[in-house]
Amino acid sequence: MGSVVNGKRTLSIILAFVNQIFVYYGFYTIPGTLDDREIILTNGFTFVAATIAWFKNN
Template identity: 45%
Template sequence: MDRGTLIRTIVLALALINQFLIAAGLNPIPGTEDVWGEVISTIITFVAAAAAWFKNNYVTAKGKKQKEVLEKNGLN
């Protein structure tokens, strides 16, 4: 797994965990409830999910081979 894929995956996981905790009535991110309410948490989760979805994430063996071919031919 390349560095970009790993970072996007971690950020998405943290955003989803935060979203779940806020939905459960907890305030996991330090700050006031007004600042880190559901709206901001939802925006953070949406941005993280969109970035993870739109980027090419080569996580399978086949995907890694595809990435190698693309890089070899200068198509990335």
């Protein structure tokens, strides 16, 4: 079980780094205004935090 979780974490960080490289070189930009991005980002953080809290309490 532990190696599967570590593999998923490793894949996630690799994808994040590749995404950052694409953004840096201008190959990929997120459409929308800065306000739209802020709303999506805060909603995402809220969802992740609530999900983690839910599973830690149960």
